[in-house]
Amino acid sequence: METEKRETLKASDDQFSENLVLRSLKDQVEKAGICASSLPDPQPMSEEQDQIVEQVAYMVKVIGEAVDRDAHCNKMVDGFARVANIQTFQKLVEKVFNDGITWGKIATLICIIGKTVAKIISNSVPNIVPWTLDYFRDKLLNWIRSRGGWINSISSLARYALKRDLGSSSSLLSLSSGVIFISGILLGGLIVWRLKKGA
Template identity: 65%
Template sequence: YFCMQRLDDQFSTNLVLRSVKDQVERVGTCAPSLPEPQPMSDEREQLLEQMASLIRDFGDSLDREPKFNDMVDGFARVADRQSFQKLVDKVFVDDITWGKIVTLICVVGKSIAKVCSALFILPTLICLCVVSWTLDYFRDNLLNWICNRGGWINSISSLAHYSFERDFGSSSSLISLSSGVLFISGVLLGGLIVWRLNRCA
């Protein structure tokens, strides 16, 4: 169990860092100096690349949701510890789901991208603080939940049918994931056996 927890913590950390970097680079801003990703096996690195791609497409789908954009804009305007706590309280108001976890990653990544593109001074310090709060929140509040559900690989089937409306009361219906996301989901599921065999390698 402790091996699984360590690996899921490592994967969560690298996924958050990668997603933040992706979002910052997509708005044409230089990525702030973030902590270095932790080294992982080739199989996990491949899964990380695929999961990061899925989250990018997931975030693009969420861009059409007014409540999601309100979360991003509201947090990016202040980006302090209190507003971060309000954000996670809003995201996980009733329970934890894979969709809510990915939504948090998307909000954090897009908020940091907004901060970096708007500020001319100290964006790196603010971004590092937000990343640190996010990683701490994962370890303190989400890691056990992730481990108890078999790790990140088991998120795929849930995310393929994720409803933002169900979790956040949006007026829209089921998020329509692109064919690219569904293809990546298939690839990730195909790597499930390799992932499980190498979890404690």
């Protein structure tokens, strides 16, 4: 029974990772004003899982907005989009995770890939989508699972995004983002509580 539950959670985190990556990529592509119909569709999930994907995708989107303001990151995305192949993808992910994996780095990677896909998608669906999904399965999924899965990421991602946002500016916009993130933490906590209660 316990082994079966563990296997279900592993499959859930894998599906969640795939849906989150695809959802975030579509958000970035649509933000750039490009039709995202050529990207693969996420797999159906339960309503609770969809709500959590929504929460985490929103936090990734806000982190992406902070990445947008980083000129160095934008230059890196431009350069990567011009030469994207499996070798440069491997170099990118090695650079992102060279000193360890964190929720913030995972979210940043999703943002960078989304921005890259938006730059090169007008020609065709880039190979970078399957590369990213394979990288999640092969390199990040065990780390995600060891931290309690995506369900437990919400508060960590909110803290990362809030710290990144408030660290870059102390404007009223940053303060309102902080209020939104705290609301997200509360909603995420409620969803996690409901999922654990139902298990």
